[in-house]
Amino acid sequence: MNVLIVGAGVVGVTAAWALVRRGHQVTVVDRLEGAALETSLANAGQRSYGYVYPWAAAGMVGTALRGLLSRYGPLKITTPWSPRTLEFLAMTARYSLSQRHYAVSHAAMLELGEYSRQCFLALEEPPARKFDGQHDGLMEVAGNQAACSALRTKARTLEKLGIEHEWLSAAAVRQREPGMQGSGTLVGGLRLPHDGTGDCHRFTRALARACERQGVHFQYRTAIRDWDLEGRRIRGAWLQSLPEHPGGSAKDEPSGHYLETGQVVLCAGCASRDLARPLGLNLPIYPVKGYSLTSDLEDPSKAPRSTVVDHGYKVAITRLGKRVRVTGFVELDSFQRKIPTRRLQVLREGFASRFPGAADLGRAEAWTGFRPMTPDGPPILGWGHQENLLLNTGHGTFGWTLSAGCGEIIGQLLDGETPAMGLAAFRPDRFT
Numbered sequence: 427m428n429v430l431i432v433g434a435g436v437v438g439v440t441a442a443w444a445l446v447r448r449g450h451q452v453t454v455v456d457r458l459e460g461a462a463l464e465t466s467l468a469n470a471g472q473r474s475y476g477y478v479y480p481w482a483a484a485g486m487v488g489t490a491l492r493g494l495l496s497r498y499g500p501l502k503i504t505t506p507w508s509p510r511t512l513e514f515l516a517m518t519a520r521y522s523l524s525q526r527h528y529a530v531s532h533a534a535m536l537e538l539g540e541y542s543r544q545c546f547l548a549l550e551e552p553p554a555r556k557f558d559g560q561h562d563g564l565m566e567v568a569g570n571q572a573a574c575s576a577l578r579t580k581a582r583t584l585e586k587l588g589i590e591h592e593w594l595s596a597a598a599v600r601q602r603e604p605g606m607q608g609s610g611t612l613v614g615g616l617r618l619p620h621d622g623t624g625d626c627h628r629f630t631r632a633l634a635r636a637c638e639r640q641g642v643h644f645q646y647r648t649a650i651r652d653w654d655l656e657g658r659r660i661r662g663a664w665l666q667s668l669p670e671h672p673g674g675s676a677k678d679e680p681s682g683h684y685l686e687t688g689q690v691v692l693c694a695g696c697a698s699r700d701l702a703r704p705l706g707l708n709l710p711i712y713p714v715k716g717y718s719l720t721s722d723l724e725d726p727s728k729a730p731r732s733t734v735v736d737h738g739y740k741v742a743i744t745r746l747g748k749r750v751r752v753t754g755f756v757e758l759d760s761f762q763r764k765i766p767t768r769r770l771q772v773l774r775e776g777f778a779s780r781f782p783g784a785a786d787l788g789r790a791e792a793w794t795g796f797r798p799m800t801p802d803g804p805p806i807l808g809w810g811h812q813e814n815l816l817l818n819t820g821h822g823t824f825g826w827t828l829s830a831g832c833g834e835i836i837g838q839l840l841d842g843e844t845p846a847m848g849l850a851a852f853r854p855d856r857f858t
């Protein structure tokens with residue numbers, strides 16, 4: 427089948443790989459000049475299969491709003507609040523009231539996480555090996571008793587759901603992470619031994635090259651301008667070539683060209699909402715901003731070995747080969763790309779309080795990106811309104827983690843197979 431994939435982030439490229447391996451003719455279009463240049467560029471690098479959870483947790487809105495007043499609170503909301511921000515917060519608040527919705531979504535995300543882990547292990551082989559990745563677990567650490575009891579609650583949930591984990595004393599945490607010698611207090615930690623890390627951007631680029639070798643056609647600097655609909659089918663799309671530099675003129679066919687297709691897979695991250703609207707779908711995906719700092723290591727012996735989530739500063743610190751990345755914040759700021767110094771300062775403080783002397787974050791590369799978040803949290807995976815439209819989007823905080831499993835499931839749906847797991851929690855029409 428002739429398949430058009432919209433979006434060459436990690437989600438679109440892993441789907442392209444799954445489909446070309448199943449014998450489909452795949453074209454991937456992306457408005458940027460290469461793969462993984464939007465949200466998949468510099469995320470925290472965690473493949474947190476046992477650590478995936480819905481965004482709309484019970485009490486999260488209250489806790490988050492209280493944290494708004496603190497410099498270290500992870501949630502930030504730019505004022506004045508836009509109607510879209512209010513709509514998103516209201517929907518999240520509504521979902522967070524339903525413990526049942528949370529429990530069902532959490533279990534489904536964990537099942538998808540485990541399936542993705544298995545799929546990823548197959549993917550890691552030659553197609554995309556050089557991505558500074560490893561499987562050395564994920565550790566969440568607590569610096570005080572309150573954080574500790576929150577982690578203990580999480581451990582009980584993992585226990586119930588059968589996710590392997592271990593509780594570590596402060597000494598055991600330091601044994602696992604000998605570089606953790608900073609002044610930040612340490613009470614204990616929760617470790618998920620099967621989770622992994624890796625540079626999502628490097629992985630996606632390598633996999634895109636492997637896709638090309640298998641015959642996938644990538645059209646970069648090309649945006650979807652409009653859909654061509656015929657009854658309940660998408661017949662094709664009008665594409666627009668974009669200039670190499672903003673403000674420049676399009677190199678070829680500035681008025682666009684037409685691409686006929688048998689199947690569309692929408693993987694356009696935060697842009698999926700606007701692209702799906704003419705197709706009669708309301709996808710309330712909101713861009714939730716975060717920041718990262720990436721630096722070469724100065725002293726690897728003082729650096730993290732794997733990935734550490736610090737409950738105090740709410741930062742994730744991840745070793746990526748000879749580099750380290752520190753990530754944090756969930757900010758509702760529409761699509762503003764500015765990077766305030768005070769946010770980066772919190773990331774630096776969080777890192778220094780745990781791994782002093784490992785790297786000089788004063789010279790680190792700063793980045794901001796937008797998590798394509800759904801109001802409840804699970805991604806959107808399944809058939810759209812049109813009989814030849816599949817959706818694989820809205821991955822929020824966990825797109826790198828869940829991409830490999832979702833790509834496979836898209837292949838199963840397209841080929842009329844029973845998907846590897848039930849998809850009710852990910853239904854595209856669940857918001858209506």
Ligand SMILES: Cc1cc2nc3c(=O)[nH]c(=O)nc-3n(C[C@H](O)[C@H](O)[C@H](O)COP(=O)(O)OP(=O)(O)OC[C@H]3O[C@@H](n4cnc5c(N)ncnc54)[C@H](O)[C@@H]3O)c2cc1C
Nearest residue numbers: 433435437457465466470472650695697716824825826827
């Ligand atoms: C700070 C931060 C930390 C994170 N940490 C982690 C982590 O540790 N682990 C994890 O699993 N996830 C993490 N994430 C989330 C993860 O990065 C995302 O879920 C994932 O990158 C989404 O991938 P995607 O392919 O759906 O979207 P994107 O990577 O954004 O790709 C979408 C693509 O669609 C293209 N596109 C958009 N509109 C059009 C159009 N009209 N025509 C053509 N192309 C179009 C875009 O150019 C883009 O390339 C983090 C995110 C942030 C912001």
